[in-house]
Amino acid sequence: MDLDSVYRAEYGRCVATLTRLLGDIGLAEEAVQEAFAVAVRKWDEELPANPGAWIVTTARNRAIDRLRRESTRHARHAQALLLNQPGEPEEVGPVRDDQLRMIFTCCHPALSPLAQTALTLRLLGGLDAPEIARAYLVPEATVYQRIVRAKKKIRDAGIPYRVPDAAELPGRLASVLTVLYLIFNEGYTSTSGDLLRTDLSLEAVRMARALADLMPDEPEVTGLLALLLLVEARRPARMGPAGELVPLAEQDRSAWNRELIAEGHELVRRCLRRGQPGPYQLQAAINAVHTDGPATDWTQVLSLYDQLLAHTPTPIVALNRAVAVAEVHGPALALAIVDELDLPGYHLLPATRADLLARLGRTAEAVAAYDEAITLATNDTERSFLATRRERLSREP
Amino acid sequence: MKQYLLAVQLDESAPESDEETRRQMAATGKVTDEMKAAGSWVFVGGLLPSHASTVVRPSGGTTTMTDGPFAETKEQLGGFWVIQVDDLDQALAWADKCALACGRPIEVRPFNIVPGE
Numbered sequence: 400m401d402l403d404s405v406y407r408a409e410y411g412r413c414v415a416t417l418t419r420l421l422g423d424i425g426l427a428e429e430a431v432q433e434a435f436a437v438a439v440r441k442w443d444e445e446l447p448a449n450p451g452a453w454i455v456t457t458a459r460n461r462a463i464d465r466l467r468r469e470s471t472r473h474a475r476h477a478q479a480l481l482l483n484q485p486g487e488p489e490e491v492g493p494v495r496d497d498q499l500r501m502i503f504t505c506c507h508p509a510l511s512p513l514a515q516t517a518l519t520l521r522l523l524g525g526l527d528a529p530e531i532a533r534a535y536l537v538p539e540a541t542v543y544q545r546i547v548r549a550k551k552k553i554r555d556a557g558i559p560y561r562v563p564d565a566a567e568l569p570g571r572l573a574s575v576l577t578v579l580y581l582i583f584n585e586g587y588t589s590t591s592g593d594l595l596r597t598d599l600s601l602e603a604v605r606m607a608r609a610l611a612d613l614m615p616d617e618p619e620v621t622g623l624l625a626l627l628l629l630v631e632a633r634r635p636a637r638m639g640p641a642g643e644l645v646p647l648a649e650q651d652r653s654a655w656n657r658e659l660i661a662e663g664h665e666l667v668r669r670c671l672r673r674g675q676p677g678p679y680q681l682q683a684a685i686n687a688v689h690t691d692g693p694a695t696d697w698t699q700v701l702s703l704y705d706q707l708l709a710h711t712p713t714p715i716v717a718l719n720r721a722v723a724v725a726e727v728h729g730p731a732l733a734l735a736i737v738d739e740l741d742l743p744g745y746h747l748l749p750a751t752r753a754d755l756l757a758r759l760g761r762t763a764e765a766v767a768a769y770d771e772a773i774t775l776a777t778n779d780t781e782r783s784f785l786a787t788r789r790e791r792l793s794r795e796p
Numbered sequence: 797m798k799q800y801l802l803a804v805q806l807d808e809s810a811p812e813s814d815e816e817t818r819r820q821m822a823a824t825g826k827v828t829d830e831m832k833a834a835g836s837w838v839f840v841g842g843l844l845p846s847h848a849s850t851v852v853r854p855s856g857g858t859t860t861m862t863d864g865p866f867a868e869t870k871e872q873l874g875g876f877w878v879i880q881v882d883d884l885d886q887a888l889a890w891a892d893k894c895a896l897a898c899g900r901p902i903e904v905r906p907f908n909i910v911p912g913e
Contacts, residue, residue, distance in 0.1 A: 509884060556906050557798045559883035567885070 622680030806874025
């Protein structure tokens with residue numbers, strides 16, 4: 400393990416602990432960064448046995464030194480707090496709690512969704528502002544500003560650094576899961592083949608793993624992890640040699656990551672046994688069916704979509720369910736469902752219509768629907784996938 | 797302890813019936829009582845509509861006066877609570893109750909300093 404990987408693995412954990420000790424994320428980050436700067440000089444020959452604990456201790460000592468030099472009321476208060484902390488935070492319990500607190504603070508609904516994402520990647524993922532900027536294709540200054548502003552709001556508005564109580568937990572946990580899911584998707588749907596974007600998905604998987612480890616009794620957390628693993632497992636097969644998108648039915652199943660699939664299946668079984676299905680568990684279960692055996696059992700997929708739609712009655716879920724309806728009951732019934740949906744600007748609606756129309760032999764209408772989908776698609780890879788489908792159709796007699 | 801302003805954003809272009817007003821007064825009064833019982837209450841006040849408002853502006857050592865609210869927008873400050881709680885989560889929990897009681901958006905804004913600290 401080199402210093403870079405220690406930084407990536409330990410940065411968030413150390414900042415979380417120092418935030419508890421100092422009561423301020425900004426001060427905590429400064430102290431941890433100073434400690435890593437010391438580490439660069441001292442770890443030349445050999446890494447300490449427990450690099451994370453070393454960083455926390457060093458950061459804590461640095462913070463005490465700095466607070467001694469300052470004489471503001473806040474500094475004296477913080478110093479008293481630090482000196483009264485018993486022992487080193489090596490015990491596992493408190494450190495785990497620190498991380499959980501940090502996750503809930505970063506994903507607090509009083510912060511904008513973009514700020515939640517940036518803070519989560521920074522403080523939990525250990526990514527720095529330039530890395531986040533490259534992953535989201537936005538200017539570094541924008542990311543930097545967003546993070547600074549979010550930290551300022553946390554401090555000034557008094558966003559607490561704690562795990563929400565039982566009454567608040569379901570809503571607040573949903574916000575955490577959404578952030579991780581969005582980070583994963585940002586890395587997954589951008590099929591430009593850019594490695595940094597792939598990193599974003601892996602980062603989301605890593606954070607979902609950590610969260611599942613911290614909250615083993617929350618079935619939706621396990622469900623999210625299972626979902627991410629089962630989608631990630633298919634990554635090697637979802638692009639052809641020329642970088643083109645390969646739909647699920649045409650994917651080379653032998654290229655799927657068997658290890659991730661086995662782990663995902665196990666997690667799905669484990670969380671569904673609890674009998675409290677939620678949207679992430681159901682989506683994970685759907686993906687478990689897709690990755691089970693030589694072909695998808697669509698009857699099972701449809702019954703899971705029925706449950707998901709009952710739970711989350713949104714037009715996007717209804718659209719995905721229609722795809723399963725087409726496989727089980729035929730394209731005509733599915734088309735009737737799709738034609739009832741209102742999803743302005745969403746390219747997958749006309750794309751799905753186009754596919755159903757093509758299967759019904761209504762070629763001219765299908766071509767028109769593909770044209771609409773191509774206009775609405777925002778991603779080059781998806782656009783060229785749709786264009787290929789459209790062309791194949793217009794060439795057929 | 798931190799102090800927060802819970803400001804009621806009132807759409808003045810949509811007048812409400814007397815019946816509605818009475819119901820909301822009763823509901824918000826109940827929330828105020830709860831705040832008092834919990835030791836979170838500092839102040840509460842309802843404002844007359846912005847037609848009664850006057851703005852005084854400083855200008856070169858003197859002032860000028862204009863009729864009407866500072867910003868001519870549809871939403872105006874309709875009233876507010878000042879509460880004293882531990883953190884934003886507690887303030888948001890009160891804002892939840894206030895929003896449901898008066899049926900209007902509530903802006904939650906922390907005070908710069910807690911007097912006396």
